Amino acid sequence: MKPNPTFWQGKCVLVTGASSGIGKALAEHLVKQGASVGLIARRQEALEQHAASLSAAGGTVAWACADVTVAEALATAVQDLEARLGTCDVMIANAGIYHKTDVSNFNTLIQNTVVATNLQGVINTVGAVLPGMILRQRGHIVAVASIAGMIGLPAAAAYSASKAAVVTLFQSLRVDLHPFGVKTTVAAPGFVDTPLITDEERATLKELLTAEQAAARICQAVERNRAVDWFPWPTWLVCRLLSLLPANLYRRFVANIPDMEEPPTPPLSEGKR
Numbered sequence: 001m002k003p004n005p006t007f008w009q010g011k012c013v014l015v016t017g018a019s020s021g022i023g024k025a026l027a028e029h030l031v032k033q034g035a036s037v038g039l040i041a042r043r044q045e046a047l048e049q050h051a052a053s054l055s056a057a058g059g060t061v062a063w064a065c066a067d068v069t070v071a072e073a074l075a076t077a078v079q080d081l082e083a084r085l086g087t088c089d090v091m092i093a094n095a096g097i098y099h100k101t102d103v104s105n106f107n108t109l110i111q112n113t114v115v116a117t118n119l120q121g122v123i124n125t126v127g128a129v130l131p132g133m134i135l136r137q138r139g140h141i142v143a144v145a146s147i148a149g150m151i152g153l154p155a156a157a158a159y160s161a162s163k164a165a166v167v168t169l170f171q172s173l174r175v176d177l178h179p180f181g182v183k184t185t186v187a188a189p190g191f192v193d194t195p196l197i198t199d200e201e202r203a204t205l206k207e208l209l210t211a212e213q214a215a216a217r218i219c220q221a222v223e224r225n226r227a228v229d230w231f232p233w234p235t236w237l238v239c240r241l242l243s244l245l246p247a248n249l250y251r252r253f254v255a256n257i258p259d260m261e262e263p264p265t266p267p268l269s270e271g272k273r
């Protein structure tokens with residue numbers, strides 16, 4: 001199936017985690033395709049700058065600060081953006097974080113923060129647009145999970161668990177929402193060159209996608225109404241084969257995968273536009 005050049009034209013697309021990495025690239029890609037794009041994240045300055053550069057290039061863009069773990073704040077941000085851009089046709093729940101799971105110093109607060117952002121944040125994002133989409137009998141909700149959701153990666157227990165939960169969450173929602181005309185897609189990338197990964201990974205990983213490549217692929221999955229899109233395929237294949245191994249062999253193979261580092265925690269912005 002060929003990409004549809006008019007698919008995004010005139011559509012209102014809201015993207016969480018649009019201040020950096022994949023979300024930032026998604027916004028840029030979507031503006032180029034003719035969509036009106038609403039940017040959501042916590043860092044006001046980063047959103048403001050990105051929106052200004054997209055608007056300067058001729059895009060229709062608005063932004064609103066919200067923490068996806070706070071359902072009311074996120075719903076308010078969505079309402080605010082819909083008032084300015086029109087009702088949401090496509091919502092992309094992309095915001096996510098990684099924190100290492102250190103078993104010798106297991107920090108429940110940090111692990112719960114990963115789940116709160118990557119799973120509850122996605123549920124809050126779904127909740128913010130779903131009533132309107134059901135009323136209109138149309139819409140598409142997209143989640144950015146990860147190939148880490150297929151297998152439990154070392155030092156990434158909460159991250160892998162949160163992403164696996166998003167995959168099954170959307171598998172269920174796809175069935176339940178079908179009668180209402182609302183579509184769902186989960187995009188599950190392998191490693192992507194964003195601030196989420198370490199310099200070591202950046203230097204050593206063979207299958208490292210750019211944020212722009214990941215964004216284009218996610219948009220293509222939406223155009224094709226894919227249920228789940230694991231990519232790139234070589235990483236998918238390795239993970240799929242690993243998932244079929246007996247537990248002891250699996251432990252030996254994955255024990256050598258390098259840990260991901262802690263990304264810096266950005267300050268929480270109070271601003272909203």
Ligand SMILES: NC(=O)c1ccc[n+]([C@@H]2O[C@H](COP(=O)([O-])OP(=O)(O)OC[C@H]3O[C@@H](n4cnc5c(N)ncnc54)[C@H](OP(=O)(O)O)[C@@H]3O)[C@@H](O)[C@H]2O)c1
Pocket residue numbers: 016017018019020021022023040041042043044046066067068069094095096097098117121144145146147188189190191192193194195196197263266
């Ligand atoms: N990079 C990879 O290798 C990779 C692979 C597979 C999947 N993914 C997934 O792709 C998504 C985007 O990650 P990325 O790689 O682009 O990382 P990134 O550059 O660190 O971007 C993460 C985005 O999420 C936002 N965010 C984080 N916590 C938030 C919160 N509580 N409320 C609102 N926004 C929040 C951040 O904005 P603020 O800090 O401004 O809030 C930022 O815009 C994540 O779900 C990640 O798990 C990444």
